Amino acid sequence: MKIGILCYPTYGGSGIVATELGMSLANKGYEVHFISSALPTRLDITNPNIFFHKVNVQTYPLFQYQPYDIALSSMIYRVVNLYKLDLLHAHYAIPYAYAAFTAKQMLKEEGKDVPLVTTLHGTDITLVGQHPSYKHAVEFSINQSxxxxxxxxxxxxxxxxxxxITKEIQVITNFIDNSDFIGSSSCQRKQFAEEDEKILIHVSNLRPVKRVEEVMQIFKNVNAKVKSKLIIIGEGPDMEKINQFLEENPSLIGKVRLLGKVNDLYKVLQLSDVFLLPSEQESFGLAALEAMAAETPVISSNAGGIPEVNIQGETGFLAEIGNVEAMSNYTIKLLSNDELLATMKKNAKEQALKFDLRNILPLYEKMYQETLDNF
Ligand code: GMT
Structure with a gap:
């Protein structure tokens, strides 16, 4: 089967899921064509079954805004035609499902067509897709999938x-390849913390929904009771809030490490004791699942799909969105009890194994086959 994957190339969860899915399919012999504005971050382009098609936007002085969606739909149309794709898979409704619909219309003009699968990731529904500028187009393109x-x-x-929504929505959860998390970390704990200190970690794109100021406040509360360090991985607009917090709390400056974007994320996750995720919204919380795969329990809010991943009292603890006090107390409780911490580390790994790639990939394959059969 020849599959076209349309996704964001950056560090966002939807692009990571799309890339990992495409690479796993390629390893099983599928021909996978990525169509994106840049090479997806984790994509192994040396795999002979993987192709990458960069969407080029022509700039022209007349345009105040470059028409990316037109360039994208033209590229989808061209790749389907050239490589005779069997199926398109859009990750994130905006602009991918919309552009794929337009490409399909172009193909239909020539008596051709290709089925479209759209995977909804979260902010395309709960945040961006809600805006009146996009809402009707999002609803339309989801229904056209x-x-x-x-x-x-x-x-x-x-x-x-x-x-x-006029069609059935199938739930196929995000997944993790646990084989990427085998072996001990080549990073050393002592690079980040003293022997008697615990390590808290937060990984995100530092957007407002991640509530990074709460990560900082939780750390401050925990640090007052438990000797500890905080690692923050990622870049984004709310980095400024972190700097501001540190300016207001200078005693914490030497205790917080800002690592920016990190490629071998799991190596740092492996030496962490607890992952903080106080998000306001989270359709799934892939970052939490990655932490669990590295045997790191999670203290989180109960936003969106997080309770489907982080199980209260087993793999970590959950509190209401914004309840910093509860999240701080849970973290202190966990980090002050080595037996509880060891149990939760083990439970976190067991939970990650349930979401293993080997369990979820067959669901995608079955869904592709059914989509083709019903087309
Ligand atoms: O969290 C983000 O801001 C990025 C966003 C994305 O689309 O890249 O993440 C969403 O999709 C991920 C993969 O399916 C989910 O794990 C995240 O929970 C979801 N983020 C939100 O719903 C805020």
């Missing part, structure tokens, strides 16, 4: 609540 999937039950519920 031949198959719709959602990464969690919670996101499916939100989609049905916010949009008039």
């Amino acid at each position: 031949d198959t719709i999937t959602s990464v969690s039950e919670s996101l499916k519920k939100d989609t049905l609540q916010f949009f008039k």
Whole structure:
């Protein structure tokens, strides 16, 4: 089967899921064509079954805004035609499902067509897709998809609540390749903390929904009771909030390490004791699952699909969104009890194994086959 994957190339969760899915399919012999504005961050382009097609936007002085979506739909049309793709898979409704629909219309003019699968990832439904500038186009392009999937039950519920969806939404959860998390970390704990200190970690794109100021406040509360360090991985607009917090709390400056974007994320996750995720919204929380695969329990909010991944009292603890005190107390409780910490590390890994690639990939393959059969 020849599959076209349309995704964001950057560090966002949807692009990571799309890339990992495409690479796993390529390893199983599928021919996978990535169509994106840049080479996806984790894509192994040396795999002979993987092709990359960069969307080029022509700049012209007349344009105040460059028409990316037109360039994208033209590229989708060209790749389907040239490589005779069997199926398109859009990750994130905006602009991918919309551009794929336009490409399909162009193909239909020539008596051709290709089925479209759209996977909803979260902010395309709960945040960006809600804006009046996009809402109707998002609803339209979701309904024009031949198959719709959602990464969690919670996101499916939100989609049905916010949009008039005329088709069944299948839940195929995000996944993790646990084989990437085998072996001990080549990073050394002592690079980040003293022997008697615990390590807290947060990984995100530092956007407002991640509530990074709460990560800082939780760390401050925990640090007052438990000797500890905080590692923050990622870049984004709220980096400024972190700097501001440190300016206001100079005693914490030497205790917080800002690592920016890190490629071998799991090596740092492996030496961490607890992952903080106080998000306001999270359709799934792939970052939490990655932490669990590295045997790191999670203290999180109960936003969106997080409770489907982080299980209260087993793999970590959850509190209401914004309840910094509860999240701080849970973290202190966990880090002050070595027996509890060891149990939760083990439980976190067991939970990550349930979401292993080997369990989820067959669901995608089955869905592709059914989409083709019903087309
Ligand atoms: O979290 C983000 O801002 C990035 C966003 C994305 O689309 O890249 O992440 C969403 O998709 C991920 C992969 O399916 C999910 O694990 C994240 O929970 C989801 N983020 C939100 O819903 C805020």
